[in-house]
Amino acid sequence: xxxxxxxxxxxxxxxxxxxxxxxxxxxxxxxxxxxxxxxxxxxxxxxxxxxxxxxxxxxxxxxxxxxxxxxxxxxxxxxxxxxxxxxxxxxxxxxxxxxxxxxxxxxxxxxxxxxxxxxxxxxxxxxxxxxxxxxxxxxxxxxxxxxxxxxxxxxxxxxxxxxxxxxxxxxxxxxxxxxxxxxxxxxxxxxxxxxxxxxxxxxxxxxxxxxxxxxxxxxxxxxxxxxxxxxxxxxxxxxxxxxxxxxxxxxxxxxxxxxxxxxxxxxxxxxxxxxxxxxxxxxxxxxxxxxxxxxxxxxxxxxxxxxxxxxxxxxxxxxxxxxxxxxxxxxxxxxxxxxxxxxxxxxxxxxxxxxxxxxxxxxxxxxxxxxxxxxxxxxxxxxxxxxxxxxxxxxxxxxxxxxxxxxxxxxxxxxxxxxxxxxxxxxxxxxx
Amino acid sequence: xxxxxxxxxxxxxxxxxxxxxxxxxxxxxxxxxxxxxxxxxxxxxxxxxxxxxxxxxxxxxxxxxxxxxxxxxxxxxxxxxxxxxxxxxxxxxxxxxxxxxxxxxxxxxxxxxxxxxxxxxxxxxxxxxxxxxxxxxxxxxxxxxxxxxxxxxxxxxxxxxxxxxxxxxxxxxxxxxxxxxxxxxxxxxxxxxxxxxxxxxxxxxxxxxxxxxxxxxxxxxxxxxxxxxxxxxxxxxxxxxxxxxxxxxxxxxxxxxxxxxxxxxxxxxxxxxxxxxxxxxxxxxxxxxxxxxxxxxxxxxxxxxxxxxxxxxxxxxxxxxxxxxxxxxxxxxxxxxxxxxxxxxxxxxxxxxxxxxxxxxxxxxxxxxxxxxxxxxxxxxxxxxxxxxxxxxxxxxxxxxxxxxxxxxxxxxxxxxxxxxxxxxxxxxxxx
Numbered sequence: 001x002x003x004x005x006x007x008x009x010x011x012x013x014x015x016x017x018x019x020x021x022x023x024x025x026x027x028x029x030x031x032x033x034x035x036x037x038x039x040x041x042x043x044x045x046x047x048x049x050x051x052x053x054x055x056x057x058x059x060x061x062x063x064x065x066x067x068x069x070x071x072x073x074x075x076x077x078x079x080x081x082x083x084x085x086x087x088x089x090x091x092x093x094x095x096x097x098x099x100x101x102x103x104x105x106x107x108x109x110x111x112x113x114x115x116x117x118x119x120x121x122x123x124x125x126x127x128x129x130x131x132x133x134x135x136x137x138x139x140x141x142x143x144x145x146x147x148x149x150x151x152x153x154x155x156x157x158x159x160x161x162x163x164x165x166x167x168x169x170x171x172x173x174x175x176x177x178x179x180x181x182x183x184x185x186x187x188x189x190x191x192x193x194x195x196x197x198x199x200x201x202x203x204x205x206x207x208x209x210x211x212x213x214x215x216x217x218x219x220x221x222x223x224x225x226x227x228x229x230x231x232x233x234x235x236x237x238x239x240x241x242x243x244x245x246x247x248x249x250x251x252x253x254x255x256x257x258x259x260x261x262x263x264x265x266x267x268x269x270x271x272x273x274x275x276x277x278x279x280x281x282x283x284x285x286x287x288x289x290x291x292x293x294x295x296x297x298x299x300x301x302x303x304x305x306x307x308x309x310x311x312x313x314x315x316x317x318x319x320x321x322x323x324x325x326x327x328x329x330x331x332x333x334x335x336x337x338x339x340x341x342x343x344x345x346x347x348x349x350x351x352x353x354x355x356x357x358x359x360x361x362x363x364x365x366x367x368x369x370x371x372x373x374x375x376x377x378x379x380x381x382x383x384x385x386x387x388x389x390x391x392x393x394x395x396x397x398x399x400x401x402x403x404x405x406x407x408x409x410x411x412x413x414x415x416x417x418x419x420x421x422x423x424x425x426x427x428x429x430x431x432x
Numbered sequence: 433x434x435x436x437x438x439x440x441x442x443x444x445x446x447x448x449x450x451x452x453x454x455x456x457x458x459x460x461x462x463x464x465x466x467x468x469x470x471x472x473x474x475x476x477x478x479x480x481x482x483x484x485x486x487x488x489x490x491x492x493x494x495x496x497x498x499x500x501x502x503x504x505x506x507x508x509x510x511x512x513x514x515x516x517x518x519x520x521x522x523x524x525x526x527x528x529x530x531x532x533x534x535x536x537x538x539x540x541x542x543x544x545x546x547x548x549x550x551x552x553x554x555x556x557x558x559x560x561x562x563x564x565x566x567x568x569x570x571x572x573x574x575x576x577x578x579x580x581x582x583x584x585x586x587x588x589x590x591x592x593x594x595x596x597x598x599x600x601x602x603x604x605x606x607x608x609x610x611x612x613x614x615x616x617x618x619x620x621x622x623x624x625x626x627x628x629x630x631x632x633x634x635x636x637x638x639x640x641x642x643x644x645x646x647x648x649x650x651x652x653x654x655x656x657x658x659x660x661x662x663x664x665x666x667x668x669x670x671x672x673x674x675x676x677x678x679x680x681x682x683x684x685x686x687x688x689x690x691x692x693x694x695x696x697x698x699x700x701x702x703x704x705x706x707x708x709x710x711x712x713x714x715x716x717x718x719x720x721x722x723x724x725x726x727x728x729x730x731x732x733x734x735x736x737x738x739x740x741x742x743x744x745x746x747x748x749x750x751x752x753x754x755x756x757x758x759x760x761x762x763x764x765x766x767x768x769x770x771x772x773x774x775x776x777x778x779x780x781x782x783x784x785x786x787x788x789x790x791x792x793x794x795x796x797x798x799x800x801x802x803x804x805x806x807x808x809x810x811x812x813x814x815x816x817x818x819x820x821x822x823x824x825x826x827x828x829x830x831x832x833x834x835x836x837x838x839x840x841x842x843x844x845x846x847x848x849x850x851x852x853x854x855x856x857x858x859x860x861x862x863x864x
Contacts, residue, residue: 353548
């Protein structure tokens with residue numbers, strides 16, 4: 001059944017789609033489920049076919065975006081859709097680290113990813129590049145918000161028609177951050193899992209490229225760049241421990257795959273990296289299965305403010321559990337109140353305004369430190385995956401208020417006096 | 433009066449503050465107005481004192497942020513506050529260029545600048561680095577929003593206390609995008625010019641570092657990096673024409689200064705670059721003076737949705753006019769309705785969601801093209817300076833609506849049918 005495209009360039013290592021369960025191989029088409037065992041398909045590569053070996057120098061000479069890792073990505077073109085996605089900062093934490101009692105904490109900040117301020121720009125850049133190669137003229141997605149933003153923005157830049165599906169109760173910033181690009185938006189009365197099921201039906205009946213359904217084997221590979229970049233930014237070295245959010249579980253498994261590929265290609269030394277995952281208690285099917293030592297997921301109905309990671313039936317949940325277990329990591333969940341505290345903690349210590357998903361990850365990081373599950377000396381990387389401007393509802397009412405003053409020195413002085421006697425969170429909007 | 437610091441490193445070319453009007457020189461302290469003629473002070477440099485010459489290679493070997501240009505910036509430290517600010521994408525425009533009939537249009541996208549999504553992160557990174565060198569422990573600013581976001585975020589990362597002043601009627605996203613970092617926020621009942629006057633009084637009575645008042649000579653130099661980056665990203669070449677927004681006029685003059693410094697240091701060939709400026713009609717004191725061929729500004733009272741550039745009494749207005757005139761550029765203004773159309777045009781063609789200031793710049797670009805004031809062949813760079821998620825109010829009600837559907841294939845099919853018969857802007861939220 002394996003058949004590689006004859007016109008494939010020597011700068012692409014993409015070989016076939018391969019079932020993660022039974023290993024059956026498939027042509028490099030828009031398909032995502034194994035015909036034999038219904039397992040998920042994943043892109044596989046033959047790096048030996050590249051005309052030039054991949055070296056640190058060849059990567060460093062590449063563009064300042066995810067496309068510096070093109071040989072590891074499931075595309076064949078030499079001219080991918082490059083809107084500057086990726087190469088977001090890896091910040092050494094000072095104030096948050098001190099507060100938590102950690103000595104080697106790093107923050108990978110995809111809250112400022114380009115163009116739409118979440119890690120989804122990585123997967124969408126890859127998926128739409130592949131969609132063009134496969135001849136699609138209309139692209140689509142089932143989204144909890146960030147993916148809709150990204151698909152709509154990058155599709156219009158690339159001249160592709162776009163129709164996105166979102167749950168009808170999404171945050172205003174995410175809806176507007178999609179509509180502005182001019183796609184067709186379908187607001188589905190239901191949760192993400194219902195949106196996803198509807199989209200699977202549409203994918204079967206229309207000739208559209210759904211980035212996270214029939215293009216999923218290509219799309220999901222984009223998350224590997226979150227592994228590559230961290231390794232490169234640490235000076236070509238793997239970290240000791242990573243903490244990342246779990247929605248479908250895909251991101252988690254792809255960071256792992258990215259690290260392994262770097263080791264296998266001699267770009268970094270091998271090392272045991274611990275993988276810990278974060279979920280919101282209101283939608284924590286993976287954390288629950290982990291806690292109960294199950295190797296299957298019981299789907300749940302999401303009820304949390306962390307909507308972008310609220311997937312009740314996570315496709316890669318069992319793979320995420322497997323990785324956490326075999327790397328001596330863990331999976332933990334936190335309440336909505338802890339999520340808001342996590343958002344504030346990150347903003348007030350490091351100047352990073354993340355959305356609820358990032359708040360979840362920071363809150364889990366804190367919980368793991370307090371439980372002694374992170375060694376203070378460990379080189380720990382925490383992944384921040386989206387921007388707080390998109391989920392302003394989450395922190396409204398819990399971040400203090402401005403002092404309303406007249407444009408006079410005396411009015412300012414009185415407000416300043418008052419600010420010094422009040423705890424910030426007790427502030428009320430007052431005219432002084 | 434000139435006195436250079438004795439402990440200044442050989443990697444800094446910073447020499448003195450110099451009056452732009454009478455040329456008097458001052459020590460490198462927190463001061464911004466000439467004692468003799470009340471002209472504005474500006475940082476001056478002696479590049480010959482550097483122990484290593486500045487070359488393209490030395491810049492390219494630097495960090496992936498504005499600090500690759502450190503030798504051109506008014507700081508002395510070798511460890512500035514670097515949160516990844518700068519090196520935002522310069523995108524070759526395809527769809528917008530085609531729509532406007534331009535052949536060589538580029539978009540400098542600071543809507544995704546780090547950490548707070550506007551060009552202000554550049555000037556604040558410089559100002560707060562200098563504030564630390566000068567020994568300030570509390571920093572402040574008078575802001576139309578973006579500056580408050582940036583000052584609060586970078587101050588907290590650097591461990592500085594922070595108090596910001598904003599007009600009380602600011603967009604919700606900008607207020608929240610400041611409060612989240614935990615500074616003291618003073619919401620002043622008045623417009624930006626009143627806020628600014630109050631802050632000048634506070635600067636005189638408190639020992640605070642106001643980034644855009646007593647630290648302004650350092651702060652404003654950060655905008656030069658918008659010139660350096662464009663030149664480097666064009667392959668070490670200057671553009672033919674730039675279009676940028678005008679608020680105080682400072683950004684405009686500093687891009688010019690940046691280009692000149694690159695020429696003077698042999699990094700790019702000299703070339704005539706045309707400078708065109710953009711204002712909102714509801715606050716266009718610079719455009720009005722330009723149109724009436726005045727060499728002075730008549731202050732105005734702002735009334736426009738483009739709040740981030742609504743400065744009625746612009747400090748660098750006359751310098752901006754001078755540059756537009758001597759480079760054969762122009763200054764133009766557009767209505768609020770045109771600004772919204774500009775935001776939509778950029779989003780729908782290039783996938784970039786900018787705030788009202790960016791909409792102003794795009795609308796002016798369009799107007800200049802239609803008036804024959806931009807040659808289709810000219811290598812034109814348009815500067816996008818902020819993110820649309822912060823000014824969602826501006827486009828609410830003008831960007832279409834989602835189709836509300838049930839999670840069923842039939843409901844989707846009916847909505848799709850309807851979407852094809854309707855112009856997007858006529859859509860209403862309908863349950864199909």
